[in-house]
Amino acid sequence: MTRHEPIRQPVPVRVPLVTKPMGLWASLQASRRNVLSIIPDLATRQPMVSGKTGVRWHMVMDPEANRRVLRENIGNYPKSLVTKNLLRPAIGESMFIAEGAEWRWQRRTAAPVFSHRNMMALAPVMAGAARRSVERIAAAxxxxxxxxxxxxxxxxxxxxxxxxxxxxxxxRDAVHAAIDAYIGAAGKISLFDILGLPDWVPRPRRSFAAGGVGDMKAMADEVIEARRERGEGEVADLLDLLREGEDPQSGRKMTTSELRDNLLTFIVAGHETTALTLAWSLYLLAFDPDVQEEVCAEVDAVVSGDAATGEDVAALPAVRRVVDEALRLYPPAGMVSRTALGPDELCGREIRKGDTVILPIYALHRHRLLWDDPDAFRPDRWEGEKPERYAYLPFGDGPRVCIGASFATQEAVMILATMLKNFRFGAMPGRVPEPVMILTLRPEGGVWLRAERR
Structure with a gap:
């Protein structure tokens, strides 16, 4: 095959971080363009950075402090008002939004749905989607x-x-369009969000997506009710599994609206984050053809058919390392925030009630004190000793770690291996994606590559 010359850059594309303090208006303007652009470069060199932009805030990069926020003192750090204001219109009071007892019973009910056995049963769906993707790419x-x-x-x-x-x-097309419209609208950070105003205060430029979201919810409700009458099919899907699930402590089952909100959470969050991981993975493999060749050799040795299977996943460590490295360099949730309910101390610094505590995952994953050559694409860093647990948080951690992490990882490895089984990927000079985070960390302009049949 023809070898494509890689884009000659010392490291893959990255976000230029701030080197000078920013005021409220400058922060708002920058956030509308790219949320990550408000992260100070200092955040990749120090354990904690604090300031005030409307409210007091603290960016935390220290693994032990992250552990305290996400596990040891989690009750003091619920999801921030900004996060809830952005997502509640689409996913209601699902387990992603809910707090306390309301969250706990939903989580207990849904946890068995994502067992290894259930994920393996759904693997043929992933393989089928990967094959259809191969057909579309080949048609180009x-x-x-x-x-x-x-x-x-x-x-x-x-x-x-x-x-x-x-x-x-x-x-599908209507739901897909509604999700895309909502993500685009919800991502327009509002001054009202930064100031923490309640979500009943109208947000300019965001309400236009409400109609699509309403239609999407109504459609989901109809499907759930129809399933109650029909019963499950030959292979139980997520709706079947969640509908049959019950809280092992209280015996409570989800109502139609609770099922709908949680299923829409899986749809809204589940497909885009994995798609971003795959797009960035392919960009990185085109960026470094030598790594691509090494990973292809593994895929050829393991995958016997035209698509990877669920059973292949455990035998594809090199593919998994590329996925892990893509999640390190371009975490879909590049920044998460919490609101302190009461006083605390992080890194020896006072946290007051109402302070915003930010975990800038993008900066954490590129921190000079935690990673060797942090801006470089080096999948080999995942061989042997693993990084410090709270230094790598693509799925969060603690009790609220992403419930679909195993689903997403299996899907990403299977689809990426299928792509590499069928194609070699080459970069296109002049078509370098720009990492921009609005709601998630997307490659603005797309990831344009050439794919040649093997």
Whole structure:
């Protein structure tokens, strides 16, 4: 095959971080363009950085302090008002939003859904979506393909099948369009969010997506009710599993609205974050053809058919290392925030009630004191000794660690291995993606690559 010259850069693309203090208005303007652009470069060199922009804030990069926020004193650090204001219109009071007892019973009910056995049962759906992606890419006949768009299509194919496999009343294109519109609208950070105003105060430029979200919720409700009458199919999907689940402590089951909010959480969060991981993984492999060749050799030795299977995943450590490194360099949730309910101390610094505590995952994953050569693409760093636990948080950690982490990892490894089984990927000079975080860390402009049949 023809070898494509990589884009000659010392490291893969990265976000230029702030080197001078920013006021409220400058922070607002920068946030509308790229939330990560408000992170000070100092955050990659110090354990904690504090300031005030409307409210007091603290960016925490110290692993032990992260442990305290996410595990040891989690009750003091609920999700911030900004996070809830952004997501509640689409996913209601699902377990992603809920706090305290309301969160605990939902989490206990849903946890068995994501068992290894259930994930393996859903693996053929992932393989089928990967094969359809291969067919679409092959149809391009070597022309450049935007792999951000392609991976979004593929992972939405997966999540819609494993969530509503029957498809009765579920209009995929309409739901997909509603999700895209909402993500684009919700991501426009508002001054009201930064100031912590309640979500009943209207947000300019965000309300236009409400109609699509309402239609999406109504459609999901109809599907859930239809499933109650029909019963589950041959292979239980996420709707079946969640509908049958009950809290082992109280025996409580989810109502239609609770099922809907949680299923929409899986759809909204589940497909885009995995698509981003895959798009960035392919960009990195095109960026470093030597690594691509090494990983392809592993795929050829393990994957016997045209698509990876669930059983192949454990035998593909090199593919997994690329996924882990993509999640380190470009974590989909590049920044998360919490609101302190009471006083505390982090890194020897006072935390007051009402302070915003920010975990800038993007900076944490590139911290000079925690990682060797932090801006470089080096999948080999995942061989042998693993990094400090709270220095790597693509799925969060503690009791509220992402419930779908194993699902997402299996899906990403299977789809990436299938891509590499069928194609070699080459970078396109002049078409370098820009990492921009609005709601998630996306490659702005897409990930345009050439894919040549092997």
């Amino acid at each position: 006949e070597g022309a450049p393909v935007d792999f951000l768009a392609e991976m979004v299509t593929t992972t939405f194919d997966v999540i819609s099948d494993v969530t509503f496999s029957g498809g009765e009343g579920f209009e």
